[in-house]
Amino acid sequence: MKKTVKLLSLSVALVAGFGGTAQAADFKLGADVVSSYVWRGVENDNSPAIQPALSYTCPKTGVTLGAWGSYAISESAGINDLNRYKETDVYVTVPAGDFSVTLTDYYTTTKNSRTFDFSNDSANIVELSVAYAKDNVSLLAAMNIAGLDTNNAKYCEAGYKFYDKDGYTAKAVLGMGNENVYGDKENDKFALVNTSISVSKDRYTAACVYNPDTEKSSLVFMASF
Numbered sequence: 001m002k003k004t005v006k007l008l009s010l011s012v013a014l015v016a017g018f019g020g021t022a023q024a025a026d027f028k029l030g031a032d033v034v035s036s037y038v039w040r041g042v043e044n045d046n047s048p049a050i051q052p053a054l055s056y057t058c059p060k061t062g063v064t065l066g067a068w069g070s071y072a073i074s075e076s077a078g079i080n081d082l083n084r085y086k087e088t089d090v091y092v093t094v095p096a097g098d099f100s101v102t103l104t105d106y107y108t109t110t111k112n113s114r115t116f117d118f119s120n121d122s123a124n125i126v127e128l129s130v131a132y133a134k135d136n137v138s139l140l141a142a143m144n145i146a147g148l149d150t151n152n153a154k155y156c157e158a159g160y161k162f163y164d165k166d167g168y169t170a171k172a173v174l175g176m177g178n179e180n181v182y183g184d185k186e187n188d189k190f191a192l193v194n195t196s197i198s199v200s201k202d203r204y205t206a207a208c209v210y211n212p213d214t215e216k217s218s219l220v221f222m223a224s225f
Contacts, residue, residue: 026057035221037070037085040155040175041194041211042182043218045085047072064093088115098134103127105147120149136161144181151188153181163199170199183213 031052037045050073055066072085091104106125107115113123129142138159144150155177163170175194179185182193191213198207203224210217 028055028057029053031225033223033225034070036218037072038207038209038218038220040157040177040182041196041209042214043216044087045070045072047074047085049073049085062095064091064095066091066093098132100131100133102129102131104129118147120147122147124148125150136164150181151178153178153188154190155182155193157194168199168201170197172197179213183211184215185213 029052031050034049034051036043036047037049037051049070051068051070053066053068055064057064068089068091070085070087075083086109087107088109089104089106091102093100093102104127106127107113108123110123116124118124118126124147125144126146127142128145129140131141132139138157140155140157140159142155144153155175157173157175159171159173161169161171173194173196174192175182176190177183177193179187179189179191179193183191185191193211193213194209195212196207196209198205205222205224207220207222208217209220
């Protein structure tokens with residue numbers, strides 16, 4: 001698995017040298033405060049959380065290197081073997097017009113986990129994704145390619161911004177994924193796992209999320225800084 005990750009990282013670096021749209025170098029940092037951590041229709045943690053983000057966009061190529069995390073404010077027993085949920089992700093994104101390719105390492109901390117352990121029973125999941133965004137439409141296709149054994153779980157999503165007026169924007173999302181990762185079944189069948197509507201104004205967002213496969217819903221509030 002380590003060889004696979006190294007080869008993929010090299011491929012991304014080579015693509016970065018040849019493609020992309022020229023732009024100025026740009027550091028970005030910020031943080032979100034969320035009422036609970038819901039991702040792709042799945043509630044990863046029911047505690048309020050702080051989710052910091054840091055990224056750097058390279059000049060000329062537009063390639064972005066970034067890190068993102070989610071750190072629970074209160075204890076949430078049963079999520080992992082720590083008192084509080086802790087996730088640290090690193091990624092690289094290569095732009096290509098309206099498309100982009102992203103390689104992400106999702107790392108969830110446990111007592112005995114190691115940050116760069118990509119074995120089948122590790123706390124890391126490496127995902128390769130392709131995204132498209134233009135006007136009010138966004139599309140995403142993603143697949144797990146290394147790390148924790150999830151049988152190369154796949155996820156795809158379509159989003160549409162259907163309202164933009166008086167400072168308010170609203171977006172609808174439909175997402176499908178493998179049930180053993182994103183749903184409630186222990187198999188690899190593809191199912192609708194994420195239906196959501198989110199409304200944003202200024203730095204605030206509220207999202208109503210329903211997972212048809214698990215039959216669970218969440219109302220999430222987020223403030224961005």
